[in-house]
Amino acid sequence: MNELGRLEDLPQDYRDALKAQNLVPLWPSLRAVLPPGKPRPNTRATAWSYQALRPLLMQAGQLTPIEKAERRVLVLANPGHGLDKMQASAAIYLGMQLLLPGEWAPSHRHTPNAVRMIVEGEGAYTTVDGEKCPMSRGDLILTPTGLWHEHGHDGSEPVVWLDVLDLPLVHYMEASYHVDGPRQTVHPGSGHRSHAHGGLLPTPVFERSRKAYPMLRYPWVEARAALQALAADQPTLDAVQLTYSNPATGGDAENILGFYALMLRPGQTLNLPARSPASVFHVIEGGAQVRIEEQVFDLAEADTCCAPGYTPITLVNASASAPAFVFIADESPLHRKLGVYETR
């Protein structure tokens, strides 16, 4: 590949004349924006230990009352992007949120989509679009773009969950904002109960307003049972994986990020191909070794890591007797919609 001209090769008076007109020569930067063969991601393979972050999150509970925080969150920031950017990857934001007994995180809605993966504690709930969603470990709760959400806690122990948002992308698009609202009125009914049976869709005859997001809570007991049923039904299946989907459309649960539950059989090694989207792995139960190029992370329960796109990933369940359950988030829906999705 031939060397392209550098900015310093140009006479200073020419550079000044360009600058005065808000003009920039492409060729000194061409290789940076279109690198050869594959992208050069800022996203670095990074792991966050729950054991290390938990005491710091609990300390935040003492240092900052909920009224001063609105959302008491420690952001899992990727050093490759710079910690101040609050990014796990180009499109993924991760945060660990703490809610203490009796606390309330007031209602708001915003343009970025969010999900919550509950890490520990009982008794908290998120009210989304008027539906009260109880939070138990391993549950996934959606708060899609534009829907009101607030968090409350009637229990007696701290509750912690992992927030996954597409905030970096929506912020980059200059489309990120929020609106505060009053406490929501809770309506009866639960999308998870009315859509509890796969393949059987509620079919109203007298059309009520159709909800774009009919299912907001995916209880872990059901995701876990579905994974075990799939593993038992297909003993030779390599990837025992489920996609959290919108039951009305069969498509991804949200528009930008994809969410999956994966079961690693005892002793299983799973080699994932290099795919263009970046991804996040969070251990719900058991342990998993995640190998991303030269990096090796031994993740224990509640640990989280992220991987850049375009890189093969190997997952290993070192236990000979117990399955491991992993929650995965990735940028696949975004890449597919943009037409840049690829597998290598």
Ligand code: GTQ
């Ligand atoms: O719980 O609504 O981690 O608005 C970041 C922004 C959580 C939330 C975050 C948010 C929330």
